[in-house]
Amino acid sequence: MDKYEQHEDHNETWHMGHAEAEQVIEDVAFYRTLIVNVIFIGKPKDSNWVLVDCGIGNYAKRIIEAAEKRFGEHPPKAIILTHGHFDHVGSAEKLAEHWNVPIFIHPKEMDYVTGKRDYPVGDATVGGGLFSILSPFFPTKPVDISKYIHPIPENGSLPFLDDWKVLLTPGHTPGHISLFRESDRTLLAGDAIITVKQESSMAVFIQHQHIHGPPAYFTHNWENAEESVKTLAKLQPRVVMTGHGLPMEGELLAEQLQELAGNFKELAVPKHKNKLH
Structure with a gap:
């Protein structure tokens, strides 16, 4: 059993107030x-830390509580968003306001977080479970966090994260990014890949670990999504943390990521969308 699987029940209790x-x-x-x-x-108690993504709305207080338990009263140096979907920016404005810190996102995502452009509506036809069925009702209207938002520098560097590099991994959204640290091959993949079948509410509840492509109901460019998965597979990450699901590491991660990259159309793309854009 992967060491992270042992914490499934404990993880669930956190959502009840811890x-x-x-x-x-x-x-x-x-x-x-x-x-x-x-x-x-x-690191714990470090004053130089960064938050990546901001979860759904109404979670700002709990994110702040978790941050204070780990870092004390030190605010983050910045917030970095992998992309602008509602479940990654929901608490962004309240967190930025509380900490008075800048938020960074790829320039190709900027219109979606400055009130200028909607994301496409969720696609219920992709199958897979309850979340797919409900996806047309998920928020897609642009948020406006213009007061705090800044573009990630064109040279690809990450503010306050000198040892990490940003990778443009589009497909799920036009400006989706992943973060990678070469020294220990740690990958923060956002939704470019995930470790749970996000379309299924049961899979999300159980949190069974398995490498999957991006959430299908919100992915609208499968050709780019495939190229992004191949880009990540070439990195041969040792540890991956994704936007949905538990961390994965070691041989299981390597085998499943290579399998996904080599068989993306069969494993990730909904059957009726197999003629890629």
């Missing part, structure tokens, strides 16, 4: 906001 981050490696931890993860980069 906001505490689960450590993945020494300087990476995560807290799950109902269906999506927020990630803390920084």
Whole structure:
């Protein structure tokens, strides 16, 4: 059994009021906001830390509580968004306001977080379970966090994260990014890949670990999504933390990621969309 699977029941109890981050490696931890993860980069008690993604709405207080338990009263240096979907930016404005910190996102996502453009409506035809059926009702209207938002620099560097690099991994959204640290091959993949079958509410509840393509109901460019998965597979990450699901590491991660990259159309793309864009 993977060491993270042992914490499934404990993880569920956190959502009932105990906001505490689960450590993945020494300087990476995560807290799950109902269906999506927020990630803390920084060692415990470190004053130089960064938050990646902001979860769904109404979770700001619990994210702050989890952050304070890990870092004390030190606010993050910045917030970095992998993309602008509702379940990754829901608490962004309240967190930025509370901590008075900047938020960074790829320039290709900027219109979706400055009130200018809607994401496509969720696609209920992709199959897979309850979340797919409900996806047309998920929020897609643009949020407007113009007061705090900044573009990630064109050179691909990440503010306050010198040892990490940003990878443009589009497909799920036009400007989706992943973060990678070469020194220990740690990958924060956002929704470019995930470790749970997100279309199924039962799979999300059980949190059985398995590498999957991006959430199908919100992915609208499968050709780009496939190229992004191949890009991530070439990195041969040792540890991966994704936007949905529990961390994975080691041989199981390597085998499943290579399998997904090599058989993406069969494993990830809904059958009726197999003629890629």
